[in-house]
Amino acid sequence: MSTPSETEHFVAPYDEGVTFDELPDAPPRQGYKPSITGWIGIAVVGFWLFIAVAGPFIAPMGENDLPFPDDYSEFQKPRVGAPLGTDVEDRDILTRIMYGAGRTIGISFVATSLAYLVGVILGIGAAVSSPRVDMILSRVNDAFLSLPTIMLGLVVVAAVGSSIPVLIATAGLIYATVVFRLARAIGMEIMVMDYVEAARARGEGTWWVITREIWPNARMPLITDFGLRMIYVILFISSLSFLGLGVQPPQADWGSMVRENLGTLQYGASILPVLAPALAIATLTVAINLIVDDVSAHGGGKLSKRM
């Protein structure tokens, strides 16, 4: 997977620390059996998925409710009724994390799916189409890829303002560029295989080649990469929210919770309002990473040899 084609030469082999080499080369021969770290990852991700779906129903109160109205004796401190303390506006942190889970995970998941939809269609399309079409798509893609993602996000938000659909579209399109490059590279590699040539010689059409030859072989690395991409989308969305340019108050979201409560670090009543949402993001992303690593190792990717 690492043989660069001619057009790819001018892109630094780097995407936020993840190279294609780390993805599994082939689908696993037997079904995937997670190792211990894999199970830990699955458990944590499962926990957050449950909170994301059920959070608003099992949360002790509404996301903007005040658990202790007019009682500032233990302002922000963890206490009975607010185990993680309250935030700058005296709202319950635990409740807001439960509400924020759905927003952070939901936005990131939809955005990653959008990135995959656009990226895979165009990437595989570029791989099977004429060199001219491929070159045009790749050049446009390279221009976007050579920008820092957060800067693209800033420009878009500056232009059209921030709302959840804008966030999803922005993150989806920005990360579609990375998916495009991966899907194209994988597609290219499969296109030069003997079995594709054989299919072509048999007189099979392009659609047949895509669905019967390319997709079954490209599926495994692409699905694994979905997990990795989702990590970066979560970090991207959270960073934008942290900068005040993502999910807007009073809606809770893990990134914006960190921002809202940043002031508490100065007068130090409690560090939990900042620490808790930041840890929530990190546990989720690290857990996804554990699963991805485990699947890669199982699939016999180069990652397993290196680790």
Add this chain to the structure above:
Amino acid sequence: MWSLILKRIGVGLVTVVAVSFIIFAGTKILPGDAAQIQLGQNATVENLAAMRAEMGLDKPYLIQYFTWAGNFITGDLGSSLASDVPLTQLIADRYQNTVMVAVLTALIGVPISLLMGILAAMFPGSAYDRVLTFVSVSLVASPEFLTATLLVLLFVLGMGIGTAVVVGSTEGKGFFSLISHFALPITTLSFVIASQLIRMSRAAVLNVMSSPYIEMAILKGVPRHRIIFRHALLNSIGPIVNVVALNLAYLVTGVIVVEVYFGYPGLATLIVQGVQSRDFVMVQGLGMIFCLTYVILMLIADVAAYASNPRLRHPK
């Protein structure tokens, strides 16, 4: 070699032009324009038209673009819409601050993380290697503000060193108070790039260590330290330079969140303010500066890769 580098620089230039188009177009998609923002509530049809003419907004987009790009090249970044102060003046002090943090991070963070990564590659599979890999993988997947919070927890709240918030100017401060002033942003950024650098430098050295000539050296009975210092390390210098340049480019992104977290008076806080107040001129100017820096660092990374790897110079 030279033709390849020239070609790469050419691609870099094309990228910069494309980037400037993206940034310029990004500020043009919306109906409201700079004249409306500057006039605000007082806008009547007549003075809006007058303002547009004065700012050149009545001309076709293409001409506007070339005027803007031409001004940018000659160092005229325009005036901030929010405060009407020339952008160059706003940037002047802050530029120093951001460059200082970036340079100090590079000077402190890069050597330490390279050393740690190379050490991990020297003893693959050891306890040190496993712990380091786990920590760096976790750090890569964590948001920058978690790293920052943990450091604040450790140093400011736990040990009483440094300040959680960097405010105000740096003038008239002694050397040591300056250190505690900037310690946390720099440490946070060092952690952010270290997590990438450790993984990538480890992989670069391991890659060399698995090549046939190293195996040959082992079979000849060359002592381990000699294999590492004479054979492996020299050959991994190229990939490592590449990795360092890429990570410095990553600093461009990391610095935004870290500056905002600590309220650091740098370029990144300025551009975020610009986005919040929808100050197009500021977003355009600063966006271009950030992207230019990024493109140049990527270019250096690629040239380093060519210089170090003949196979890239002569593709099949």
